[in-house]
Amino acid sequence: MKEKGLLIVLSGPSGVGKGTVRKAIFSHEDTNFEYSISMTTRKPREGEVDGVDYFFKSRDEFEALIKQDKLLEYAEYVGNYYGTPIDYVKETLNSGKDVFLEIEVQGAKQVREKFPEGLFIFLAPPSLMELQSRIVTRGTESDELINNRMKEARKEIEMMNLYDYVVENDQVEAACDRIKAIVLAEHCKTSRIAPRYKKMLEVE
């Protein structure tokens, strides 16, 4: 009996370093998840390869896929569509491999609706985590600066609720280690392991 793969969704506020963390994780030899290549209507840049960096599609092709519900999530940025093809994700999960998505928070919301069983990881800026000590030493910073940071932090904390885990991106390698630990732990969950054996033994 083959265990289905995990859908791992890494997201977080823009500028937090999602791409850097994702690239670092995939440079590790001990990770074995598949990266889901995004689809886009943006023109390839010099050196970009179709099927490696992106799946490059025309606007008509992309919109047809939207209509056919063939996208796990999509959004339009600066006049171009970006999205995740659902077939690749489903086939890879069914083959028993974990799929890794690195997407924007709006996309993560859409994925949560279609794949509530996914593993949602919020990459948090270290500034958020440092807020507490900044507040304690408030005297050293202006009230306005603190208030702006608090406002930003409030938004980010509200975003977190959608996610199963929060990983602070204080150092790229430390963030990678936490993400890898989360995936390993998820594979050890009784709710994942026990049913396989129960089925095998026909216990109840």
Added chain:
Amino acid sequence: MKEKGLLIVLSGPSGVGKGTVRKAIFSHEDTNFEYSISMTTRKPREGEVDGVDYFFKSRDEFEALIKQDKLLEYAEYVGNYYGTPIDYVKETLNSGKDVFLEIEVQGAKQVREKFPEGLFIFLAPPSLMELQSRIVTRGTESDELINNRMKEARKEIEMMNLYDYVVENDQVEAACDRIKAIVLAEHCKTSRIAPRYKKMLEVE
């Protein structure tokens, strides 16, 4: 605001190697949980130190602690009591440190009742995990042998339900890595992290 420590409970069928895995974990320099020393009425063996190997107590003292509800779990084996003092566990958790218990399955049941929020890890014998391939290659082993293993496996799988995670003890170091990953992941759970920040910012 200090985060409360995690109560980590490692248990599993007798003979699975709980003690070996626990000792290996505590020999790692990158773990920082506290080992909860058990209390016993058994006489110290040569070289055993009170407060290091065990807290050695008289039968009267132990039974007084039972009456005062001062034990997180306890059991009697071969005429001697063994148990976990609750005060040490509570104080250590409140100080923000994780506490590690390595106990029998009966004890783990008692702890689950008193500390449902604990992190319960079931150490599973590799034989259980190998069953599947043995069944596939059934021709190579007698039916009786298979049936006995199946019966044992059935009991072990039923035990699993109490636990949050199942860790296969195929290799001691691999089991340690999984346990450490589970603890690290648990510290990254949104349900642990978000409330701290919400409280800090007084968001709702």
